[in-house]
Amino acid sequence: MKNELARVAGENNCCFIAELASLMRMGGTMLIGGNSNLGINFTTENAAVARKVLSLIKRFPLKTEVVVSRGRRLKKNNSYLIKAIPSPVVTELLSALGIMRGDNINAGKDTGLLRKACCRRAYLRGAFLGGGSVSRPEGDYHLELVTGNPDFAKTLQRLLKAFHLPAKMTDRKQDYIIYLKDGDAITSFLRIIGAHNALMNFETVRVVKEMRNQVNRLVNCETANLQKTVNAAVRQVEKIRFLLRRVGLDKLPPALRETAEIRLAYPEATLQELVALMERKVSKSGINHRLRKLEQMADSLDFDGNSEPAE
Template identity: 50%
Template sequence: MTFALRAKNELARRPFGDSCCQAAELAAFVRLNGTVQISGKHITLNVVTSNAATARRLFSLFKQLFHFAPELLVRRRNRPRKNNVYLVRIAKADRVREVLSVLGLIQDGLPAQGIDPAFRENKCCRRAYLRGAFLAAGSVSNPEHSYHLEIYTDYRQHAEDLAALLETFGISVKITRRKNGHLLYLKDSEQIVEFLNVIGAHSALLAFENVRILKDMRNRVNRLVNFETANVGKTVAAAVRQVEAIRLIERRIGLDALPPSLRELARLRLQHPEASLQELGEMLDPPLGKSGVNHRMRRLEKLSRTLLAEKREAK
């Protein structure tokens, strides 16, 4: 299973949230993966995906938001390594018009190219819209190989509106032409981590962070020519664990919430992940011995475990 598919499966299991967020997520998905067929007086809306979990989520979103069950069809592929295609279909003209209107996909009887202003007002709806866009037309590479996340859309206006949504979360995306449409992409690992956080792919975020930290540590270790080989594995593992703990604290409560002694050590560890405890102690003001540094690190790790446990209980 690819990293992108794991992330999408995680998102497909998320709670739906309020009706405004359901509409925002569904609007993004229909915009990017939906087609309207008109034949005489018959109007049909088809929404496709190759992900079974996403198809179930689409079906449930339609049912919960509009109080009717669309058709769910499966087109099976006989060729190896080809996923089945799942088709969510609404075949009644009045229901199609209702869906397109509620989701802000038509304006004055014509297809809307941008994002409905209603989905830009609240942060929860902006998150939901971006989640729907990623589920529909997004991908993220395995961080072991490269840092790359992208979303494809047909319309330039829609691409610019998506970029504007991302900017509200401090994420600067690039846009390029791709075939007949436009591709939004990120290559900065920090920005990809923030995007995964925004859309709620927290397990994927942690997996991405673990790989990123390990890769960074490997690169740093390779440059430390005087580092004792026998202690590399143990030191790197401890440093990775400490960095993970501090980053979790930073995300949950911020380093400024720490006591000054712990805050100074936490920032030094982030700045110098390759440093030994003794070296960190020498950087402190006033300097501190290895045992004292170790004691403070244990306090930081204990706090991170407490915060993680509180987060799980809150769910």
């Protein structure tokens, strides 16, 4: 997804500024050099993101350097460090990005960069490239943006809510996480930031997953109904046999006797199948009523489910 987003170009120059500002807030640090000049370091493990940042920075006449190092931890991923040495041009860039306001640092309130809709989309795209992730749609839906800046985190949450996305925020150790848990919200976010291919892939997997879940629900429901039918039939047969031993079926009213005999002859039949076997026309509810009446008669004779034939 980040490889795709790294190739998305902003609509206007203001979009480049907004996207770079968000990227810098996610993965950038400032350096202080001589004469109070400022420099920039940006670190990422994604080569496409590194190329994106480098291409945006090069719109300004900066002297940049790229350092690639290999991680020593388990994954041993490459780490890309983009360095811009302290200079007056870097200070101008940070002012253009809204990170510096005069001699003061702007903690994360970039309202001046977010006046246009295209800039707001670019800003969110930069935030995802710099510190975002989304889980595979085969599992639980989860998209998050991670930053160590609480003011920047609040800005992202407000921005997502402005797009009518139910963004929530929590903290994890020293980081702040803005996240989405709803599948529709995640697809809307992907559409907003321009990840159209990823959106199609996400939706394809999501549709298959929803259909599989729907089939499982129907199968489970059908299985439960079948088990319920089997349990009822077993119970009915046991009680009818109890009545046969205690009073005899010939003592029953004709309608109940016919129903009892058919149930004994076809213990595995459903109610609808019993209807088709009756000589006289009767409805499914009528058959059900007769079977309940037979069960009530057995219960009135102290049926306990463990009765044995009389010797």
